[in-house]
Each structure stands twice: as C-alpha cells, then as structure tokens.
C-alpha cells in the first residue's frame with residue numbers, strides 16, 4: 001500500500017485531535033505500519049516466516065528488542081494454538097498487543113489536595129522542556145486553571161526570556177530571577193508563591209543536561225529536595241522530556257534520570273519529525289513509566305495528552 005505522507009502545512013489549523021495525531025505520526029506510520037502492511041500483504045502465509053518478517057519490521061522501527069520479543073512470543077503462541085489463523089487476525093491481534101503494551105503503564109494523576117500540583121521538568125539539552133511547559137501553560141490556562149511557571153533554567157539568560165514569552169502568550173504568571181541564581185532558590189520561591197497565591201499548577205523548567213554529568217544531576221536532586229522543603233510531597237510529578245528522534249538512546253536517558261530523581265512520567269516530543277515513534281513501545285516495556293503527553297508539532301495544540309488506543313489507531317489508520 002502506498003503511504004501518503006501528509007504535510008504539516010496542509011493541515012487546517014482547527015483540525016481535530018485525531019487528525020493532528022495522524023498527521024504528526026506520518027513518518028512513524030511510514031516506518032512501522034507501512035512495514036507491517038508490506039509483510040501482511042506479502043507472500044509469506046501465516047506461520048514462522050511471516051512472524052520472522054514481522055519481527056524484523058518491529059526491530060527496524062525502533063520498537064526495541066524486549067518489546068519486540070514479548071510481542072512476538074504472544075503472537076507465536078496464538079498462531080501455534082490456532083487462536084489466530086488468518087492474516088487479518090494477526091493484524092488485529094498485533095494492534096491490540098501494541099495497545100496493551102502502552103496501556104500497562106497507565107496511572108492516575110496524583111491529587112495534591114488543596115495544594116498546587118507541582119511538576120518538575122527535566123531532560124537533556126534541546127529535548128523540548130521549555131516549549132512543552134509553554135504549551136501546557138496554554139492548555140491548562142484555557143481549561144481555567146491558575147498556572148505559575150518557574151524559570152529554573154538560570155544557566156542562560158535566553159532560557160528565562162523564552163519562558164517569559166510563553167508566559168505572556170498564555171497569560172500566566174512566571175517567577176524569574178537573575179541569570180546564575182541557584183535554580184533551587186527559584187524553584188523554592190515559585191512553589192512558596194504558588195501556595196500563597198492558591199495556584200492550581202506550578203511548572204518548573206530546568207536547564208538541559210546530560211544524564212551522565214554527575215554534578216548537574218546532583219544539582220537536579222538538590223532542586224527536587226528543596227521543592228520538597230517548600231511543599232511536602234512536592235514535586236508531585238517529575239517528567240522526563242525525551243526527543244523521540246533519539247530512538248533507543250531514550251532508554252539510557254530514562255534509566256539515569258530515574259535513578260537520580262524517580263521520574264514519574266515521560267513526555268515524548270518531536271514525534272512529527274521522526275520515524276522512530278516505535279520507541280514508545282520499547283520505553284513502555286523497559287521503563288514501565290506512563291507517557292503523559294506527546295508532541296506532534298511545534299504549535300501548542302500539537303501537544304496532546306497521551307492515549308494509547310488513539311496512538312495505535314493513528315499509526316494504523318490509512
């Protein structure tokens with residue numbers, strides 16, 4: 001089947017959630033779903049050869065070794081027991097296994113009670129932390145929430161400026177301090193301010209850093225500890241923002257950020273720019289973390305709350 005790669009420019013501004021998702025996933029659809037379609041529509045009949053071809057497609061589409069093995073084990077067992085007999089049935093079963101792989105990590109959001117929900121954003125340089133905070137601020141403000149941003153990237157002046165532009169655009173408050181200020185102090189002040197101003201949500205930006213940089217990871221641990229001093233049990237969520245285009249490297253990033261900070265959820269950005277969206281299945285299996293949001297474009301409406309069924313449907317619907 002020919003894959004139509006939709007052009008982001010051609011998507012009308014007001015297209016619905018699902019159309020945006022489909023458009024944003026077009027590259028991954030070309031990589032993963034088109035590969036699966038080729039196998040299903042190819043010569044091999046239901047049996048070991050077809051399953052091997054599927055295995056190869058999943059591996060080349062960044063689904064990763066452990067997720068691929070577990071998906072294939074399940075399919076092989078169903079073929080062996082003849083619960084799955086036709087190619088259509090294989091396709092249906094594959095889609096539901098993929099969807100279940102993502103659903104396994106579904107978790108409710110923490111309820112902070114009368115306190116603001118405090119979210120700490122971490123990740124490597126350029127993964128999309130600041131942009132994602134801006135998009136979330138717009139989204140939650142539009143939903144009527146009182147949102148406060150904390151410019152915790154005090155490393156570069158441009159970082160606070162970038163976040164201030166987002167705060168102005170979303171019409172939400174922001175706590176900024178001089179470049180070079182201890183980021184823990186910014187986070188502390190922001191959380192204290194949010195409590196006294198009865199905010200609903202605080203989003204704390206941090207400077208990008210490599211997960212292997214010991215000192216910078218220690219700095220993040222300190223930010224997290226200090227937030228807990230401003231408000232016990234905060235931060236309620238520590239989100240690791242991952243550039244989907246980095247594929248398998250996401251696992252090692254997640255492992256080290258998690259060891260340092262106990263990451264509570266993932267945000268996968270730039271899915272629109274990569275064919276490596278299969279990495280979400282790999283991450284689901286390896287990290288057991290819920291994906292909370294996905295970025296399928298640069299506009300604020302392109303940040304979507306993650307829904308595993310819609311994700312799999314958008315990947316496979318032609």
Ligand SMILES: Nc1nc2c(ncn2[C@@H]2O[C@H](COP(=O)(O)OP(=O)(O)OP(=O)(O)O)[C@@H](O)[C@H]2O)c(=O)[nH]1
Pocket residue numbers: 123124125126127128129130131132153159206207208209241268269270271272273294295296297298302
């Ligand atoms: N196409 C696309 N671009 C994105 C998405 N999310 C972020 N970006 C772009 O990625 C670039 C980096 O985003 P930032 O938000 O500045 O990244 P950051 O993690 O804050 O970077 P540092 O502060 O340097 O660590 C920007 O050009 C964003 O517009 C997305 O979902 N899709």
Ligand SMILES: [Mg+2]
Pocket residue numbers: 129130131153159205206207208
């Ligand atoms: Mg930033």
